[in-house]
Amino acid sequence: MIATLLAAWAATIPAFAAPFLLATVGLIINERAGVMNLGAEGIMAIAAVVSVLISLDGGGVGVALLGGVAAGLVLTAVFAVLAVLLRVDQVLAGLVTFALGIGISGYVGDGYDNQTIPGLSALPTSLFGWMPKTLAGVLDQDVLTYVAFGIAVLVWYIIEHTDLGLRLRAVGEDAPAADAAGVNVALYRLGAVLAGGVLCAVAGAHLSLVGSHLWVDGMVAGRGWIAVAMVTLARWNALRAIAAALLFGAIQALVPQLLSSGLNVPVYFIEMSPYLATLAYLLLAGMFANGADAQPVDLGRPYLREERR
Amino acid sequence: MKLKNVAACALVALCAAAPAAQAQVKLDGKPKIAFLFLGTATDGGWSQSQNAARLALAKAYGQKIPYVDNVPEQTAKVEQEIDLFLNHGANIIIAGSYGYSDAFAAEAKAHPNDVFVNMAGISSTPNLESFYGKTFEGWYLAGMAAGYATKSKSLGMIEGFPIPDVLWDVNAFALGAQAANPGTVVHVAFVNSWSDPVKEAQISAAMIQQGADVIATDMDSPAALVVAEKAGKYSVGYQVDMAKSAPNGILTSVEFHWEKRLIPMVAEIEKGSWKSGGTPLYGIKEGVVDDATFQHIPADDIAKILAVRQEMIDGKFSPWTGPIADQSGKVQEPAGQTISEDDLWNMNYLVANVKGSMK
Known part of the structure; x- marks a missing residue:
């Protein structure tokens, strides 16, 4: 009984974690370049609804995903123009993006609520037949979930171990110095914002294509905001984002397992536990100053050469 | 199913016990129906099932039935929407939300010659019935x-x-x-x-x-x-x-199938034989x-x-x-x-x- 419960639990963790991971890694790219994007929730909503609309129109999963990402990218571009080019306060620009995304997704999705689509299923079980059952369960995920984890590693490598990543980090840590060293601050920030927006959009498409196989107004249900918080939990590191996403995914995946097991468990407490874990982690990180200064110094600070410090 | 049900546990018992109204209501003129929806008319669930009833009523009575959707569960907003319809000549107002109960009770008292129906509501007056399904x-x-x-x-x-x-x-x-x-x-x-x-x-x-x-x-x-x-x-x-x-x-x-009760109800209202049933439950027998x-x-x-x-x-x-x-x-x-x-x-x-x- 316990063994099956654990195996079933482990098998559902990756799909829970993937949307959080994608959005968190996207936001890490943004923030390492010094731009805070609070619009993730809105970008995810737009991508989720457009993916469903394309699927309902007969488009395949690939087309639906691309369309969703394109729509998310358009909304991200609005944010990029506001926050990077016009140097509007990033918090305000982010909130505007959030509101726009939620509003537009509700508008274009009106009339298509709760209509199911084929969506994206897990890989065929037969591929994993030769493995131990528990391992097969964990590995038998959909392609997009694999992509999520692959992207996290790739982004970590690029940010931490390439020249491109070094320049990106320089822009986020000390934009004037980067500028003086010949890095085009606006261009790097623009690129980072758009790349981050793409990942947030993939996260949104994952919710509708893999998670629910349909669109309902408001279905992102705060997951974009959790991603914003998870950036801090991951200390702006894409590898640690995997751990953070797995932690959230594991606890969120535990809830349906326990609910459906019929055990008498305090559901409200369990649902609260990821936030308690975050709080505990942040407290510990603060107490031991362990990566407490990981926040990019120039985060949230628009850069204008003429106003250089 | 939205917020309408959330607090039902607290209040329903109270209002179910409220005396069912007995007096008959006389409409001024022919029935003119209008609908309020909690969600969108095409939400695939709660409001859509009520929109189906609206369309069935429109067919049965050969009239266009106006509606307004996404009406939040705020008494002032609901009253505003009802007043708009009444000012345009509607005399039967139909909605389906627990959270509209207060607004419907107030409007029903203020307009004793119009009929109000609030499915899943918990308030009732001589000209307001709030029914739900078994x-x-x-x-x-x-x-x-x-x-x-x-x-x-x-x-x-x-x-x-x-x-x-x-x-x-x-x-x-x-x-x-x-x-x-x-x-x-x-x-x-x-x-x-x-x-x-x-x-x-x-x-x-x-x-x-x-x-x-x-x-x-x-x-x-x-x-x-x-x-x-x-x-x-x-x-x-x-x-x-x-x-x-x-x-x-x-x-x-x-x-x-809300229309299964609503269509006969409007017929009774037209004849002048309708009385508010208070807060009744209708089931398979009635077809609801x-x-x-x-x-x-x-x-x-x-x-x-x-x-x-x-x-x-x-x-x-x-x-x-x-x-x-x-x-x-x-x-x-x-x-x-x-x-x-x-x-x-x-x-x-x-x-x-x-x-x-x-x-």
Whole structure:
């Protein structure tokens, strides 16, 4: 009984974690370049609804995903123009993006609520037949979930171990110095914002294509905001984002397992536990100053050469 | 199903006890109907089922019926929308939301010669009726179908919040399954939301992994059914016929047919013979609640289900006739007695063959 419960639990963790991971890694790219994007929730909503609309129109999963990402990218571009080019306060620009995304997704999705689509299923079980059952369960995920984890590693490598990543980090840590060293601050920030927006959009498409196989107004249900918080939990590191996403995914995946097991468990407490874990982690990180200064110094600070410090 | 139900537990008992109004209402002129919706008219669930009633009424009475959707559960806003319709000559205002109850009561008092109907509401006056469906009748029969279909004797049911009119759905489903297939258990999970399809799908997947072979949803969205369909399991839908989302595995859907009461009601209003019934429950007999065509189970099982359905219509059978014991084994209704409608609105337990927690 316990063994099956654990195996079933482990098998559902990756799909829970993937949307959080994608959005968190996207936001890490943004923030390492010094731009805070609070619009993730809105970008995810737009991508989720457009993916469903394309699927309902007969488009395949690939087309639906691309369309969703394109729509998310358009909304991200609005944010990029506001926050990077016009140097509007990033918090305000982010909130505007959030509101726009939620509003537009509700508008274009009106009339298509709760209509199911084929969506994206897990890989065929037969591929994993030769493995131990528990391992097969964990590995038998959909392609997009694999992509999520692959992207996290790739982004970590690029940010931490390439020249491109070094320049990106320089822009986020000390934009004037980067500028003086010949890095085009606006261009790097623009690129980072758009790349981050793409990942947030993939996260949104994952919710509708893999998670629910349909669109309902408001279905992102705060997951974009959790991603914003998870950036801090991951200390702006894409590898640690995997751990953070797995932690959230594991606890969120535990809830349906326990609910459906019929055990008498305090559901409200369990649902609260990821936030308690975050709080505990942040407290510990603060107490031991362990990566407490990981926040990019120039985060949230628009850069204008003429106003250089 | 949105917020309308959330606080129902607290207030319904009070208002159900309020005296049903008796006086007849005389309309000025012909009926002119208008609708208010909580969600969008095409939300695929709660408001859409009421929009279907609006269209049926429009056909039956050969008039265009205006509506306004996305009306929030705020008394001032609801009153504004009602006043707009009244100023444009409407004299029958129909809506379906628990949260509109106060606004409807106030407007009904202010306009004694107009008729107000608020499905799932809890207020009533001589010219305001708030009726709801005996959803438990549909769920009992769906439970029988699930009982006949299951091989693992393990069913899963996905719920919003643990309030009385949700608990009676789970309990009726479990009692029906028990009657059809003794020893069947229903695993229940409360999503604590009226709409979080991602979570509903995940709970459905978890229930299937743990052995459930019929998944029933008491939510707006068919997300849980899609998962069951992909896994080759049976399912039961709610509010509208969800067969499109799970064509190969759906056993039935517990549907609302609000027009079945609304059309005769408007006829009575037109004749001048209508009296507000207060806050009544209408079931399969009136047609307000019914199951979509049963499928994917043997014909003689369907015949047994339809026989019980007929007994419900004839008033010979109630799911709530004892003995009914709760999860702890405590007898909630002794043998030979039947739970009254007032007591149904106070339901706060899960029956013995339901597994899961309300906390």
